[in-house]
Structures are given as structure tokens and as C-alpha cells.
Amino acid sequence: MTHVHTTETLTPEETEAVLALAEAAGDHDGVAPLSEQTLLRIRHGARPGTARFHVAVDQPSSGTNSSEVVGFAFSARTPDEPDSAELVVAPGRRRQGHGFALLRSLSGDAPAAGLRVWAHGRTEGAVALAASAGWTQVRGLLKxxxxxxxxxxxxxxxxxxxxxxxxxxxxxxxxxxxxxxxxxxxxxxxxxxxxxxxxxxxxxxxxxxxxxxxxxxxxxxxxxxxxxxxxxxxxxxxxxxxxxxxxxxxxxxxxxxxxxxxxxxxxxxxxxxxxxxxxxxxxxxxxxxxxxxxxxxxxxxxxxxxxxxxxxxxxxxxxxxxxx
Structure with a gap:
């Protein structure tokens, strides 16, 4: 079962797990899933009120207390503007609903101005997630x-x-x-x-x-x-x-x-x-x-x-x- 924890401050353990997840996803996809600015916020934290971290963990239903970080999302917040977000799911845990769980968490946490989500590279998973959620492109950044x-x-x-x-x-x-x-x-x-x-x-x-x-x-x-x-x-x-x-x-x-x-x-x-x-x-x-x-x-x-x-x-x- 996926549980998404939303916070303005990551613990040292969460920071380590998220950075490792991002590195694994980059190696798998051939493109970094998180921007430099997001990585800086993960490592150094963010000013109060300017960002939200969404950590997705897979909690086993077997009664054990262990959990695994399977996905992560970050949203940057600017007054009167839509949140600008990014998300990543661990390569071995995709197509299991974790991406949708993160997208729901981002949407539910977004301000009245709304939410926009960046996908780095036109990867198959990002295109499929956006299409199945009914989302469309509103901006493009050429590399x-x-x-x-x-x-x-x-x-x-x-x-x-x-x-x-x-x-x-x-x-x-x-x-x-x-x-x-x-x-x-x-x-x-x-x-x-x-x-x-x-x-x-x-x-x-x-x-x-x-x-x-x-x-x-x-x-x-x-x-x-x-x-x-x-x-x-x-x-x-x-x-x-x-x-x-x-x-x-x-x-x-x-x-x-x-x-x-x-x-x-x-x-x-x-x-x-x-x-x-x-x-x-x-x-x-x-x-x-x-x-x-x-x-x-x-x-x-x-x-x-x-x-x-x-x-x-x-x-x-x-x-x-x-x-x-």
C-alpha cells in the first residue's frame, strides 16, 4: 500500500533515500529526473512556505513495520502562482500506482492557483502518466x-x-x-x-x-x-x-x-x-x-x-x- 508523507523538512534518512532513488532513476532512464534546484532543496532544505516534499513509501500489508521509499515529488511554491512540481518513481516500482499517488498528493496539496508538473525528457513513463491523468503540455524546454x-x-x-x-x-x-x-x-x-x-x-x-x-x-x-x-x-x-x-x-x-x-x-x-x-x-x-x-x-x-x-x-x- 502506498502512503505519501508531505512535509516541508526532510529527515536525514529521507534525504539519503530520495537522493539514491533519483540517482537510480537517472541511470535507468538516461536523464536526471529532478532539476538542480530541486536537488539543492533536498540537500540544503528550503525557506519556510516555499516548498513541499512528498515522500511515497510502500508499506507492506503483512504486519511488519518496515517501509521502502518508492517515489518522491517536490513542489516549489510562489504566491499567486501554480505550484511547479517534479516527481520520480523508483525504476523497479513503476506501473504500481505510486506515480498516481504522488500526483494526487501534489494536486491535493496545491494552492487555488493550481499545479504544473515538469517531466525531464519525453520518457515513456512520463508521457503515459500524463496521458492517463488527462494532463496536457503547457510549456516546453528544449535541450x-x-x-x-x-x-x-x-x-x-x-x-x-x-x-x-x-x-x-x-x-x-x-x-x-x-x-x-x-x-x-x-x-x-x-x-x-x-x-x-x-x-x-x-x-x-x-x-x-x-x-x-x-x-x-x-x-x-x-x-x-x-x-x-x-x-x-x-x-x-x-x-x-x-x-x-x-x-x-x-x-x-x-x-x-x-x-x-x-x-x-x-x-x-x-x-x-x-x-x-x-x-x-x-x-x-x-x-x-x-x-x-x-x-x-x-x-x-x-x-x-x-x-x-x-x-x-x-x-x-x-x-x-x-x-x-
Whole structure:
């Protein structure tokens, strides 16, 4: 029998079990079932009122007290907005009703604004669960990739990256440098919020969120590029790159990611975003990485066209579902 425990705080034992479940599901499906932000909340906790954890356990009917964590869901809560959730079921315990139990728990716990659920990758199980629940896609996040390093048997493979070029007007007003830990945090949070004002996941990152990422093993300031307004010292734009040591499903060696590119609204349509993108891509290329990936909202056609013009192509997609 499935029992779903809903809480704002995971115990150390629950944290360990959920992280192990997520890792097993990622290995089985070839795609991570939970986002980086969710994993950070699992490991470090969440501010009161901002998140809910749903832990599904299979309680035997034989009279024993033992139970097994068979599924997990997380919902991020923002005032006056639908909850944004994710869920995962252990690979060996699927098609036994645990996914529906988690979906019912998320729906019953959601605010009046409703609920939306992300599925990472168009996996067979996620598509089937959404269809059987009568849910439809309301948003898509494209996963794009580009080869950076060609193989010997693939003549011409790999990126031919142009030089990042700024117009004279922009070049005279900005300097591109790397991020300075302990100095740039507050300015970056402000620019990120302005750049992604219409993107709740990215634009809502706080100073605490940034510092958590700075403490991650993958964080490398030498791959975090800042365009500084030389007149004011403000951050005009940025390109934060990331290296996935596990290959992110693309290779059996580290690969790169265009983690976040943002430009302050006052600097849009100046070519700064393209230049910063190229600076980061060339950095990843110089590291000898075979691939680079990125995520972009499928409705952001301008960004999709930019990445396609640089050599990226669609690889997979994350899908957000909601009840009809």
C-alpha cells in the first residue's frame, strides 16, 4: 500500500533515500529526473512556505513495520502562482500506482492557483502518466547540443566558433572579465532578476541560491563571464558556463553547458548576448570538451534561432504538464 508523507523538512534518512532513488532513476532512464534546484532543496532544505516534499513509501500489508521509499515529488511554491512540481518513481516500482499517488498528493496539496508538473525528457513513463491523468503540455524546454570536438572518423565534426565581436559603441562601454566571488554576488543577482523578469525559475534566484551554487563542486569562476559597464561598474550581462563531470548523458567524459546567459534590459539588441555566448563557448572548446548543451524555452524563438545559428540542434526536451 502506498502512503505519501508531505512535509516541508526532510529527515536525514529521507534525504539519503530520495537522493539514491533519483540517482537510480537517472541511470535507468538516461536523464536526471529532478532539476538542480530541486536537488539543492533536498540537500540544503528550503525557506519556510516555499516548498513541499512528498515522500511515497510502500508499506507492506503483512504486519511488519518496515517501509521502502518508492517515489518522491517536490513542489516549489510562489504566491499567486501554480505550484511547479517534479516527481520520480523508483525504476523497479513503476506501473504500481505510486506515480498516481504522488500526483494526487501534489494536486491535493496545491494552492487555488493550481499545479504544473515538469517531466525531464519525453520518457515513456512520463508521457503515459500524463496521458492517463488527462494532463496536457503547457510549456516546453528544449535541450540543445553542439559538438565542440570532432572525432578522427568524423571529418569536419566539431564547432567552428567565430570570434566574439562587440560593436565599437558597446566595446567602448564594457569590459568582459570573470566573476569575482565575494564581490559580484549582489550585482549579479540584481542583473539576473532584471534579465529574467518573465522567467520565474531563473529570475527568482536569490543571493542564498547563488552562494549555494558557489559551494558546489562544479562551480568555477574562470568559466563565469561578466560584462561590466565601465562607467557605472554595474553588470550589463553575463554568461555562466558549467562542466558536467558525468557527461550529462552525452559522453563518458565531462561535457560543457551554457548554464545561463543574461543581458540587462538596457543592453538588449546590442549584440552583447551573442558575444558573451561565444566567449563562454570558446572557453569550453579550449578545455577540450567534446560537447556543449543548453536549455531554452521553446517559445523563445529569438534565442532558439541564435543557438541554431551557432551550430546547436535540438536533442531532447523537458515538458511541463497541467490538468485540462
Amino acid at each position: 540543445m547540443r553542439m559538438r565542440l570536438r570532432g572525432e578522427a572518423h568524423q571529418p569536419g565534426a566539431g564547432a567552428a566558433l567565430p570570434e566574439p565581436v562587440l560593436s565599437d559603441a558597446v566595446g567602448e562601454r564594457t569590459v568582459i572579465r570573470t566573476f569575482r566571488p565575494g564581490v559580484d554576488e549582489e550585482a549579479w543577482v540584481a542583473t539576473n532578476a532584471a534579465a529574467f523578469a518573465d522567467h520565474p525559475e531563473q529570475g527568482g534566484l536569490t543571493l542564498e541560491d547563488l552562494r549555494e551554487r558557489e559551494n558546489e563542486d562544479w562551480f568555477a569562476p574562470e568559466g563565469f563571464f561578466i560584462a561590466e559597464d565601465t562607467a557605472t561598474g554595474a553588470i550589463a550581462g553575463f554568461h555562466w558556463t558549467k562542466v558536467h563531470a558525468d557527461g550529462a548523458g552525452l559522453a563518458n567524459e565531462p561535457v560543457g553547458e551554457v548554464y545561463a546567459v543574461g543581458v540587462d534590459p538596457a543592453w538588449r539588441r546590442t549584440g552583447l548576448g551573442r558575444a558573451l555566448t561565444l566567449v563562454g563557448l570558446r572557453h569550453l572548446h579550449e578545455r577540450g570538451l567534446p560537447w556543449v548543451l543548453l536549455y531554452v524555452d521553446e517559445e523563445n524563438r529569438a534565442a532558439v534561432r541564435l543557438y541554431e545559428s551557432l551550430g546547436f540542434s535540438v536533442w531532447d526536451a523537458d515538458v511541463m504538464y497541467a490538468a485540462q
